[in-house]
Amino acid sequence: MGNARVLAFYITVCVVAFVISKIVIAVLLYRRWRRKQMVVRDSFCGGELVMFRSPTMKSLNPDTFLKKLMKLSNKDIIGSGGYGTVYGMTIDDTTALALKRINRGSAERDKGFERELEAMGDIKHRNIVTLHGYYTAPHYNLLIYELIPNGSLAAVLHGKPMDKKVLNWPSRYKIAVGMARGISYLHHDCIPHIIHRDIKSSNILLDKDMEARVSDFGLATLMEPNKTHVSTLIAGTFGYLAPEYFDTGKATAKGDVYSFGVVLLELLTGKKPTDEAFIEEGTKLVTWVKSVVEDKREEIAVDSSLEDCPANEVNHVFNIALMCLEPDPSKRPTMAQVLNMLEQIKSES
Numbered sequence: 001m002g003n004a005r006v007l008a009f010y011i012t013v014c015v016v017a018f019v020i021s022k023i024v025i026a027v028l029l030y031r032r033w034r035r036k037q038m039v040v041r042d043s044f045c046g047g048e049l050v051m052f053r054s055p056t057m058k059s060l061n062p063d064t065f066l067k068k069l070m071k072l073s074n075k076d077i078i079g080s081g082g083y084g085t086v087y088g089m090t091i092d093d094t095t096a097l098a099l100k101r102i103n104r105g106s107a108e109r110d111k112g113f114e115r116e117l118e119a120m121g122d123i124k125h126r127n128i129v130t131l132h133g134y135y136t137a138p139h140y141n142l143l144i145y146e147l148i149p150n151g152s153l154a155a156v157l158h159g160k161p162m163d164k165k166v167l168n169w170p171s172r173y174k175i176a177v178g179m180a181r182g183i184s185y186l187h188h189d190c191i192p193h194i195i196h197r198d199i200k201s202s203n204i205l206l207d208k209d210m211e212a213r214v215s216d217f218g219l220a221t222l223m224e225p226n227k228t229h230v231s232t233l234i235a236g237t238f239g240y241l242a243p244e245y246f247d248t249g250k251a252t253a254k255g256d257v258y259s260f261g262v263v264l265l266e267l268l269t270g271k272k273p274t275d276e277a278f279i280e281e282g283t284k285l286v287t288w289v290k291s292v293v294e295d296k297r298e299e300i301a302v303d304s305s306l307e308d309c310p311a312n313e314v315n316h317v318f319n320i321a322l323m324c325l326e327p328d329p330s331k332r333p334t335m336a337q338v339l340n341m342l343e344q345i346k347s348e349s
């Protein structure tokens with residue numbers, strides 16, 4: 001009898017200790033979550049503002065932000081794309097934000113939407129555009145990004161000839177390495193690994209030092225109902241899609257490597273992958289460059305505004321681009337290998 005009592009006592013102590021430890025862990029996790037983000041209800045429009053904790057957002061007063069948000073108009077538009085309109089918002093001399101407005105879809109999607117955004121908010125890398133938070137209103141969602149001042153690579157490369165002058169060879173090489181670093185981080189260092197699924201020159205933004213910042217990562221996944229990190233839904237942009245994508249519809253890291261190869265060709269040739277001149281001739285940028293490189297006549301493919309660029313470095317980058325553009329995905333290098341090869345070019349020269 002005495003032994004049974006002792007046993008019952010020990011079991012009770014163990015159960016109580018177990019329950020208390022679970023409560024302590026839950027409280028700690030909740031406090032950590034609260035520290036990571038701040039949620040503000042907007043009584044005026046019935047929306048909810050979620051700000052991820054960061055030095056930028058620390059200095060941002062939510063009321064100031066919400067007041068400025070209500071005043072946004074067409075003159076604040078800085079771009080628009082397949083997902084919605086992008087507005088610029090200056091908070092003060094040191095803080096400027098880019099707000100991507102996305103029309104709201106099904107309630108089911110919106111639940112996962114918030115979870116996915118919180119995961120995206122954790123990703124901080126100098127070659128990736130930071131997501132500072134989001135705002136959900138009854139009829140739309142707004143993603144709050146840092147504002148990247150020099151616009152997209154597509155706009156600079158294919159815009160006014162004057163703007164393109166800033167893209168000399170050292171600057172194009174720096175952009176290529178920065179892009180590779182950002183995508184390699186998503187593929188290899190994030191847990192779970194992230195496939196971008198829409199690498200293209202309009203998703204590469206240029207910061208004040210003309211350093212590449214990969215944007216829109218996770219958006220293709222976010223906009224897809226019943227998402228997983230590897231998708232089976234056709235997304236992405238024609239001209240950049242890997243050939244196997246049309247057969248399998250499956251997004252893979254090697255698909256991102258192919259799209260990266262197309263952007264490298266854009267940087268080298270200054271031509272758009274969907275250039276009308278190619279379509280008229282029944283070819284495309286990738287096929288044309290492959291034939292030129294096979295004939296060892298890279299110089300005719302190089303952008304005419306890249307005068308006096310070191311031929312050996314340019315040829316190296318052409319070769320790396322062609323490795324990324326291998327029709328068989330298993331023959332393409334990983335992004336980590338691509339980054340390594342690109343970095344070696346400068347160390348060799």
Ligand SMILES: Nc1ncnc2c1ncn2[C@@H]1O[C@H](COP(=O)(O)OP(=O)(O)OP(=O)(O)O)[C@@H](O)[C@H]1O
Pocket residue numbers: 078079080081082083084085086098100129145146147148149151152155198202203205215216
């Ligand atoms: N964080 C940002 N900072 C500065 N400008 C931005 C930012 N995000 C987007 N933009 C601008 O808005 C434009 C549209 O961006 P968005 O990502 O919506 O569309 P896209 O990339 O051009 O096309 P798609 O939606 O098909 O990917 C960009 O080309 C860029 O000029």
